[in-house]
Amino acid sequence: MRDVFIIGVGQSTFGKLSDRTAADLGVEAVSEAIKDAGIKPRDIQIAYGCRVFDALTTAQSVLKGVGVTAIEMVNVENACASGSTAVRGLWKDIAFGLYDVGVAVGVESMTTSSIAGKLIPPQKDDFDGHLGLTFPTYFALIARRLMETHGATAEDFAMVSVKNHHHGCLNPRAQYKKEFTVEQVLASFMVADPITLLQCCPNTDGAAAVIMCSEDVAKRYTTKPVRVAASVLLSADYFFKKTDLTTVTMGKNACRMAYEMAGVGPEDLDVIELHDAFACEEIIHYEDMGICKPGESISLLRSGATALGGKIPVNPSGGLLSLGHPLGASGVRVIGEVALHLRDQAGKRQVPNARVGMAQMLGGMESGLEAGAAGIHILTI
Amino acid sequence: MEKILIKDGILVEGPEGVTLAANRCKSCGRVFFPKSKFCLDCQGNELEDIPLNKQGKLFSYTTPGMPSSHFKPPYAVGFVAMPEGLRVFAPLDIIADKPFKIGMEMEVHEDTLWTEGEKEYVGYRFRPL
Numbered sequence: 001m002r003d004v005f006i007i008g009v010g011q012s013t014f015g016k017l018s019d020r021t022a023a024d025l026g027v028e029a030v031s032e033a034i035k036d037a038g039i040k041p042r043d044i045q046i047a048y049g050c051r052v053f054d055a056l057t058t059a060q061s062v063l064k065g066v067g068v069t070a071i072e073m074v075n076v077e078n079a080c081a082s083g084s085t086a087v088r089g090l091w092k093d094i095a096f097g098l099y100d101v102g103v104a105v106g107v108e109s110m111t112t113s114s115i116a117g118k119l120i121p122p123q124k125d126d127f128d129g130h131l132g133l134t135f136p137t138y139f140a141l142i143a144r145r146l147m148e149t150h151g152a153t154a155e156d157f158a159m160v161s162v163k164n165h166h167h168g169c170l171n172p173r174a175q176y177k178k179e180f181t182v183e184q185v186l187a188s189f190m191v192a193d194p195i196t197l198l199q200c201c202p203n204t205d206g207a208a209a210v211i212m213c214s215e216d217v218a219k220r221y222t223t224k225p226v227r228v229a230a231s232v233l234l235s236a237d238y239f240f241k242k243t244d245l246t247t248v249t250m251g252k253n254a255c256r257m258a259y260e261m262a263g264v265g266p267e268d269l270d271v272i273e274l275h276d277a278f279a280c281e282e283i284i285h286y287e288d289m290g291i292c293k294p295g296e297s298i299s300l301l302r303s304g305a306t307a308l309g310g311k312i313p314v315n316p317s318g319g320l321l322s323l324g325h326p327l328g329a330s331g332v333r334v335i336g337e338v339a340l341h342l343r344d345q346a347g348k349r350q351v352p353n354a355r356v357g358m359a360q361m362l363g364g365m366e367s368g369l370e371a372g373a374a375g376i377h378i379l380t381i
Numbered sequence: 382m383e384k385i386l387i388k389d390g391i392l393v394e395g396p397e398g399v400t401l402a403a404n405r406c407k408s409c410g411r412v413f414f415p416k417s418k419f420c421l422d423c424q425g426n427e428l429e430d431i432p433l434n435k436q437g438k439l440f441s442y443t444t445p446g447m448p449s450s451h452f453k454p455p456y457a458v459g460f461v462a463m464p465e466g467l468r469v470f471a472p473l474d475i476i477a478d479k480p481f482k483i484g485m486e487m488e489v490h491e492d493t494l495w496t497e498g499e500k501e502y503v504g505y506r507f508r509p510l
Contacts, residue, residue: 122450127388127415128470131494131504132449132458140443141460148441148483192445238421240411240467245441245460 004094005218005225006379008037008103008211009336014175014324017205022051022109022328025207026062029329030105033209033336034066038221039101041066044211046093046102047073048086051328053113058328062105062207072099080275080363082106083208083331084233084375090212091231091377100214106333107207108326116203126367135277135365136200140192142245143280147194149246150298152283154194158185160279161199161321163307168318170308170349175204175324185279199279204324208333226339229262229356230378236370251362252288254374258358259290262378266290269312270354271341273334275362276319282306285360286314308349316341316349327363334359335377342381356380382496387504391415392491395432399491401469401505404428412465433469436488436510437461440468442481451495451502461487461507474508486510 010033012025026049034041047068049059059073078085083106090104110116122129146152162182168174180198188197218225234254242249259265266289274289276282283297291312292300300306306314317323317337320330338357340346357379364372386392391414393402405412406420407427414433419426442459449458457473459481472494473481487507494504 130387130450131470132445132452132456132472133470134445134449136447137443137445137449137458140445141441141458144441144443144483190446192443192447194443240413240421 001095002097003215004091004212004228005215006210006212006228006335006339007218007222007225008033008039009339010036010209011173011333011336012207014173014204014206014326016111016203018111020109020205022107022207023061023065025109025205026105026107026209027065029207029209030062030066030103033103033211037211039211041068043101044068044103045071046090046099047071048089048102048104049073049075050077050082050086050106051108052077052079052082053108053110053115053327058107059105062107078363078373080277080327081233081331081361081373081375082328082363083333084361084377085331085373087210087332087335087377088231088233088375091228094212094214100217101211103209103211104332105207105209106329106331108328109205110203110326111205128367136192136195138365139278139280140195142284143194145245146280146283149244150295152298154186155182156283156298156301157194157199157279158182159301160276160282161185164276164315164319164321167308167316167349168322170347171318171323172347174318174322175202176318176322195278195280201277201320201325204326206324206326206329208329208336210332210336210339224343224381226342227380228377229264229380230258230376232258232261232376234374236364236366236372239368239370242370246284248284248288248362248371250370251285251360251374254376255289258376258378262380264356264378268356269358271316271338271351271357272312272314272360273317273319273337273358274314274360276315276321277325279321282314282319289358289360308351313351316346316351331361331375334361335379338379342379382499382501384501384503387494387502388415392505393432395435397435400435400489401433403431403433403465405431412467414467414469434464436486437463437469437507439481439483439485439487441483442473444475457481472506474506476509479509481509
């Protein structure tokens with residue numbers, strides 16, 4: 001197995017862009033990643049594409065728009081962790097020497113998808129879904145447990161949203177770019193008590209891409225190659241094995257595997273991008289990632305440690321809450337975001353002197369299981 | 382109205398009336414609701430049918446302000462921790478003088494959950510005691 005590096009990062013505009021196709025957004029992201037890497041489109045030997053809704057030959061539909069055709073292209077889906085799955089696939093192909101240069105691209109057009117303006121509907125055999133279990137209600141049940149077991153308050157959940165929206169104001173690509181106060185977050189529509197609308201990620205159209213390569217290739221194109229120190233993809237265990245709703249065992253185990261693979265620990269992380277589809281969710285990942293001791297996530301949040309300027313900034317991009325959440329793109333986007341910080345190119349939201357970062361994306365709600373999939377990547381420079 | 386159970390075999394007449402129909406692994410004792418074809422814990426193949434206790438304790442709850450597939454506000458849903466060691470997701474009855482509180486006693490009852498045309502979909506709810 002050999003080392004794999006990220007040499008190109010690209011992201012499209014994020015927002016409600018119903019006049020643009022998913023492929024068009026993908027072209028914007030891949031073109032930027034190719035330019036950033038300094039390679040020619042035809043240098044790309046392998047492509048991974050991902051999209052969650054209305055997906056069909058995603059990579060081909062994007063790459064024909066940048067002049068890349070007639071190579072091996074693989075399309076994957078793993079709910080919100082689709083992007084992590086695409087990057088993981090590309091990482092394996094390069095690490096095991098099948099190819100030297102490739103691209104992973106994630107796209108989504110939520111506003112034109114078959115679920116536009118709706119809740120993600122339950123599958124016919126999704127028994128709990130028909131009984132009223134939706135993503136917002138599930139996370140509301142988690143939030144309620146955090147209040148019971150961790151002493152969390154409604155203001156704590158709102159604080160996560162305030163923090164990430166503040167970060168989003170520093171990111172020119174963010175969908176919201178708007179500051180909110182705790183009071184404004186709490187006064188917004190009650191989606192599922194205690195979760196209000198401004199604690200939920202928006203529907204977003206957008207795309208993200210990364211160019212990855214072997215060490216030999218990386219040396220030819222950049223003096224700042226970002227190394228993929230760990231790539232882990234793990235699926236969920238049965239729901240009945242969960243001890244409480246306040247931990248995601250799948251995510252916790254994937255983090256442990258990633259730390260072992262990278263030879264680093266949570267104390268070494270300088271920056272984290274994670275799945276904050278709902279504000280309360282970010283809090284449970286703090287403990288699962290080990291950046292605080294069990295039971296101390298609320299005090300970590302209140303200390304300001306996870307805000308820009310703090311000890312371990314979480315979601316400096318604005319996260320899904322402010323930057324937006326195009327499902328297929330987010331798993332790729334978090335990896336690009338961490339790479340930008342390690343290269344000291346994240347602009348106003350830069351985490352100073354970042355050397356080690358984690359990009360996490362969890363996805364899916366499968367009846368009978370804890371969730372769908374967890375993708376964890378640790379990057380170093 | 383035609384009555385349709387939302388999933389076959391989920392209810393059973395127990396010693397104290399209608400309750401949830403579960404099964405239990407004869408090797409490891411793990412209890413499953415809805416019933417499982419094999420033990421998802423130890424992979425054992427011998428399971429016996431058991432009625433779940435009618436009562437459990439509220440584990441978490443929410444009163445959504447937005448509709449789900451079949452329910453419009455006001456409604457409530459939550460997890461109920463059963464004495465057999467499993468948590469059941471269920472619609473909850475909202476009773477004015479019995480506000481939800483984690484740990485409170487809840488009891489299951491059979492009920493029509495929603496209707497579609499001439500079809501009445503029957504399942505279960507838990508109510509605060």
